[in-house]
Amino acid sequence: xxxxxxxxxxxxxxxxxxxxxxxxxxxxxxxxxxxxxxxxxxxxxxxxxxxxxxxxxxxxxxxxxxxxxxxxxxxxxxxxxxxxxxxxxxxxxxxxxxxxxxxxxxxxxxxx
Amino acid sequence: xxxxxxxxxxxxxxxxxxxxxxxxxxxxxxxxxxxxxxxxxxxxxxxxxxxxxxxxxxxxxxxxxxxxxxxxxxxxxxxxxxxxxxxxxxxxxxxxxxxxxxxxxxxxxxxxxxx
Numbered sequence: 001x002x003x004x005x006x007x008x009x010x011x012x013x014x015x016x017x018x019x020x021x022x023x024x025x026x027x028x029x030x031x032x033x034x035x036x037x038x039x040x041x042x043x044x045x046x047x048x049x050x051x052x053x054x055x056x057x058x059x060x061x062x063x064x065x066x067x068x069x070x071x072x073x074x075x076x077x078x079x080x081x082x083x084x085x086x087x088x089x090x091x092x093x094x095x096x097x098x099x100x101x102x103x104x105x106x107x108x109x110x111x112x
Numbered sequence: 113x114x115x116x117x118x119x120x121x122x123x124x125x126x127x128x129x130x131x132x133x134x135x136x137x138x139x140x141x142x143x144x145x146x147x148x149x150x151x152x153x154x155x156x157x158x159x160x161x162x163x164x165x166x167x168x169x170x171x172x173x174x175x176x177x178x179x180x181x182x183x184x185x186x187x188x189x190x191x192x193x194x195x196x197x198x199x200x201x202x203x204x205x206x207x208x209x210x211x212x213x214x215x216x217x218x219x220x221x222x223x224x225x226x227x
Contacts, residue, residue: 034215043114043202043218044155089155098143098168100216102155 008087012109019077021106023090028071030092030101035064035075038105039086047075047088077108085110115139116219118203124225125193133188133222135203142208144186145216146178150199161186162208193226200224 013019025033031052036044050057050064050073057064063076073090087105116137125131137144146158160168161180175197177189186203200223204216 036218041220043116043204043220044216045114045218046215049215098160098162099170100145100157104154 008105008107010107010109012111013080015080015082015110015112017080019075019080019084019108019110021075021077021088021108023073023075023103023106025071025073025090025092025103026101027092027094028068030094032093033064033066033073034091034093034100035062035073036089036091036102037084037086038089044089080108080110082110082112084108114217114219116203116205116217118201118219118222120222121220122223122225124227125190126227127193127195129193130189130191132190133201133203133224135186135188135219137184137186137203137205137217137219139205139217141205141217142183143206144180144183145204145206146186146188147202147204147218148199149202149221155202159188190224193224195226198224198226 034049035047037047038044048059048062048064050066055066061078065074077084087107089105090103091100093100119134143162145160148156148158157170158172159178164180175192179187200221202221203219206216207214
């Protein structure tokens with residue numbers, strides 16, 4: 001039969017607008033979370049991380065929010081730029097552990 | 113540019129071939145990882161090495177054989193692969209695990225096609 005690829009959720013935003021990418025994580029025992037960005041032809045690149053004892057962390061133009069009650073992460077990108085176009089992955093870890101579990105990813109398109 | 117290099121960048125091999133993927137990190141890290149990224153599944157962890165010792169084997173078939181001779185180099189030896197093994201194989205490194213969590217730095221990957 002015909003093979004089917006992974007259908008990534010897609011977010012399309014206008015340049016200059018804010019973007020919000022959401023992620024549901026799987027393990028309630030996970031206590032370290034990371035957002036990665038993957039551009040075409042490259043490996044994933046670290047953006048920002050957060051530990052479970054926090055519910056918000058800010059970086060340069062990016063903010064991560066963590067809601068442990070509903071096992072939800074979000075990544076907010078302020079003033080989205082064309083260079084932000086990529087696939088964004090959330091990942092979860094048990095603190096100090098070796099196994100990182102990645103989400104399926106969200107594709108962000110930025111319209112100029 | 114991330115400090116993690118992978119060779120080759122592209123590889124086409126038959127099912128009876130034996131080949132190896134190489135990864136090298138120039139970041140002074142002590143943990144190294146192999147991941148598989150395919151069109152059908154999210155990024156999958158395959159193996160983890162911490163201070164040259166294998167600490168994670170995520171139920172990977174024996175036709176994939178990792179080797180970590182030192183903290184800077186990681187290999188993935190391939191033999192008798194199947195077409196469904198075609199994917200992007202990513203190497204990553206981080207500071208040592210166990211007492212802290214650190215982000216991983218990824219190489220550009222090797223695009224593998226099994227014919």
